[in-house]
Amino acid sequence: MKIGIFDSGLGGLTILKQIVHTLPQYDYIYLGDNARVPYGGRSSEIIYEFTRQAVEFLFTQNCQLVILACNSATANALRRLQQEYLPRHYSQHRILGIIKPTIEYLVENNISKVGIIGTYATVESGAYQREIYKVLPQAQVNQWSCPLLVPLIEENESDSPAATLILKEYLRPLKTTKPQTLLLACTHYGLIKERIKKLASKKIAVIDQGLLVALKLKQYLQQHPEIDHKLSRQKKRIYYVTDLNPRFKKIAKMFISGSLAITKVSL
Ligand code: DGL
Numbered sequence: 001m002k003i004g005i006f007d008s009g010l011g012g013l014t015i016l017k018q019i020v021h022t023l024p025q026y027d028y029i030y031l032g033d034n035a036r037v038p039y040g041g042r043s044s045e046i047i048y049e050f051t052r053q054a055v056e057f058l059f060t061q062n063c064q065l066v067i068l069a070c071n072s073a074t075a076n077a078l079r080r081l082q083q084e085y086l087p088r089h090y091s092q093h094r095i096l097g098i099i100k101p102t103i104e105y106l107v108e109n110n111i112s113k114v115g116i117i118g119t120y121a122t123v124e125s126g127a128y129q130r131e132i133y134k135v136l137p138q139a140q141v142n143q144w145s146c147p148l149l150v151p152l153i154e155e156n157e158s159d160s161p162a163a164t165l166i167l168k169e170y171l172r173p174l175k176t177t178k179p180q181t182l183l184l185a186c187t188h189y190g191l192i193k194e195r196i197k198k199l200a201s202k203k204i205a206v207i208d209q210g211l212l213v214a215l216k217l218k219q220y221l222q223q224h225p226e227i228d229h230k231l232s233r234q235k236k237r238i239y240y241v242t243d244l245n246p247r248f249k250k251i252a253k254m255f256i257s258g259s260l261a262i263t264k265v266s267l
Contacts, residue, residue: 002027004058004066009037012069013255014190018210027236035243038150040119044076051077053267065094075125101216103131115179116143118186142177146170153188156247184208240265
């Protein structure tokens with residue numbers, strides 16, 4: 001059985017890349033719901049429904065474990081999927097998100113003064129602040145949303161002068177909040193991490209979630225041999241999208257080496 005990686009669009013490729021690099025032996029299926037991206041401005045209810053459909057698709061494609069490589073989906077759908085959907089329909093399967101491993105990383109690295117940028121759906125869910133304060137009550141967390149970044153990235157427009165202006169505006173709160181670390185809590189932002197680093201003060205460490213999620217997954221599989229034993233190891237990579245547009249292929253090629261066969265599916 002395979003490992004499924006799900007995102008609303010391209011952003012999850014930043015997570016897939018690091019997971020494949022860290023755990024190359026397994027078989028992976030990537031699903032990007034790019035026909036319905038962005039999720040970030042949608043209601044919690046609809047994000048839950050879209051995510052449930054995506055997870056169901058990946059389970060029917062023989063995935064034992066699905067990683068929600070999307071903060072908006074993790075913040076708005078993961079708990080309900082784990083508590084209601086899995087026990088009723090797929091009790092032997094697992095769904096993991098990317099917020100918990102990120103919080104663990106912050107704690108392990110003593111990062112307590114943190115700026116967080118993400119989509120409306122992630123920021124408004126309050127999930128990061130809630131989880132960080134649980135384990136680091138003394139933390140200073142400032143978070144804000146950057147709603148135009150995902151569409152710019154999906155449209156391959158993130159290098160344009162307009163995008164630079166928007167990005168500068170979105171990074172302005174760094175000047176007053178002065179965090180030790182800026183967390184890119186949207187997997188799409190990993191695609192423009194270097195540009196964000198250039199525009200932010202050199203004193204601020206900018207972190208994305210790819211590597212830390214990959215390392216936590218490795219740990220999870222070591223701790224859960226009952227799941228690990230079910231996973232096939234033929235180094236297969238399969239890519240599904242819900243809309244086959246040329247921009248997806250172009251950007252995906254920057255992340256995926258070798259031949260890239262992408263299939264369009266309906267959820
Ligand atoms: N990449 C996603 C995230 O991490 C969501 C982007 C979107 O669909 O708005 O939040």
